[in-house]
Amino acid sequence: xxxxxxxxxxxLPKTGVINIFTKHTSSWTSQAAKPSGGLSINENCDPDxxxxxxxxxxxxxxxNQPNYEHTLEGSDDMPAHAKSTLSGVSITIPITNxxxxxGTWQGIYFCxxxxxxxxxxxxxxxxxx
Amino acid sequence: xxxxxxxxxxxLPKTGVINIFTKHTSSWTSQAAKPSGGLSINENCDPDxxxxxxxxxxxxxxxNQPNYEHTLEGSDDMPAHAKSTLSGVSITIPITNxxxxxGTWQGIYFCxxxxxxxxxxxxxxxxxx
Amino acid sequence: xxxxxxxxxxxLPKTGVINIFTKHTSSWTSQAAKPSGGLSINENCDPDxxxxxxxxxxxxxxxNQPNYEHTLEGSDDMPAHAKSTLSGVSITIPITNxxxxxGTWQGIYFCxxxxxxxxxxxxxxxxxx
Numbered sequence: 001x002x003x004x005x006x007x008x009x010x011x012l013p014k015t016g017v018i019n020i021f022t023k024h025t026s027s028w029t030s031q032a033a034k035p036s037g038g039l040s041i042n043e044n045c046d047p048d049x050x051x052x053x054x055x056x057x058x059x060x061x062x063x064n065q066p067n068y069e070h071t072l073e074g075s076d077d078m079p080a081h082a083k084s085t086l087s088g089v090s091i092t093i094p095i096t097n098x099x100x101x102x103g104t105w106q107g108i109y110f111c112x113x114x115x116x117x118x119x120x121x122x123x124x125x126x127x128x129x
Numbered sequence: 130x131x132x133x134x135x136x137x138x139x140x141l142p143k144t145g146v147i148n149i150f151t152k153h154t155s156s157w158t159s160q161a162a163k164p165s166g167g168l169s170i171n172e173n174c175d176p177d178x179x180x181x182x183x184x185x186x187x188x189x190x191x192x193n194q195p196n197y198e199h200t201l202e203g204s205d206d207m208p209a210h211a212k213s214t215l216s217g218v219s220i221t222i223p224i225t226n227x228x229x230x231x232g233t234w235q236g237i238y239f240c241x242x243x244x245x246x247x248x249x250x251x252x253x254x255x256x257x258x
Numbered sequence: 259x260x261x262x263x264x265x266x267x268x269x270l271p272k273t274g275v276i277n278i279f280t281k282h283t284s285s286w287t288s289q290a291a292k293p294s295g296g297l298s299i300n301e302n303c304d305p306d307x308x309x310x311x312x313x314x315x316x317x318x319x320x321x322n323q324p325n326y327e328h329t330l331e332g333s334d335d336m337p338a339h340a341k342s343t344l345s346g347v348s349i350t351i352p353i354t355n356x357x358x359x360x361g362t363w364q365g366i367y368f369c370x371x372x373x374x375x376x377x378x379x380x381x382x383x384x385x386x387x
Contacts, residue, residue, distance in 0.1 A: 016385065
């Protein structure tokens with residue numbers, strides 16, 4: 001979703017950083033209310049990377065484990081919280097000469113860890129001069 | 130520990146970010162000297178989430194594995210270092226309109242990964258204007 | 259690599275943060291082109307910690323799994339992408355009184371997750387006043 005974000009940014013400062021943070025809607029009844037997404041930087045070239053990332057995260061934190069306590073919101077809820085901590089909920093990217101200074105093959109991933117996540121809200125903060 | 134931190138902050142800038150970083154005391158003899166805690170953002174509503182997070186982290190990086198080399202400081206020491214890298218030792222949260230711009234159900238977790246961790250020191254840096 | 263980075267920094271501001279971000283060369287033919295390294299803060303005292311971190315990461319995301327799709331660039335490529343997301347590709351460290359405010363035993367790790375990673379490029383951004 002690198003281009004989706006880049007397309008909505010104002011003119012960037014010459015030097016600084018951009019912080020992107022996953023927020024969640026405040027509706028208690030909405031699945032999207034809970035911290036269960038993550039942000040990461042990874043290869044943006046081969047779409048197979050996304051499939052394998054999901055395979056690997058599902059193996060690291062499987063659903064339906066008998067010792068989970070927090071199961072009221074569905075079998076994918078607690079695993080989503082743990083995956084969110086593993087990937088992190090914010091990323092900070094340097095700005096150099098007015099552009100995001102990422103590698104050519106780096107892209108911004110939003111990792112949806114719920115099976116039906118709904119809309120997600122991001123906060124983007126630009127710091128620099 | 131969101132409210133513990135919020136209660137000690139000065140007036141925040143209108144826009145910016147806050148960075149929270151886990152530091153450690155410098156006493157070599159203290160368990161708290163080593164990087165073995167983490168910071169994360171996760172659901173702050175159901176306390177069961179904390180129990181399950183511990184279960185999941187303990188399964189990901191179990192104690193007493195035969196191939197660990199760094200065991201002098203106890204069986205929980207090397208797993209704590211690894212968990213600390215998995216969760217991260219700092220978090221950055223956006224400030225919008227003078228308030229931390231987190232979701233309603235997001236809270237700040239300090240993850241103590243040692244069995245007897247002692248006091249931990251955090252550095253909070255506020256950036257913005 | 260804490261001292262390598264510290265040795266190349268200009269005079270730091272009194273208060274602020276430093277962000278370190280792993281970038282990658284743009285050559286498509288180079289292994290170093292892909293996001294497959296990570297940055298972390300961990301114990302800088304006992305070198306055994308580094309050995310165990312590698313053991314643990316290799317157990318968490320093993321090579322040569324039958325269900326990986328992204329295998330064209332070698333068996334260590336997809337695991338490297340996943341490890342990179344688990345550790346993160348940037349770190350933010352507070353600056354207090356003109357110095358990096360880390361704990362005595364905390365050091366900056368560059369985690370090379372490819373078997374033959376080549377040169378890596380870091381972007382260091384200093385923010386503060």
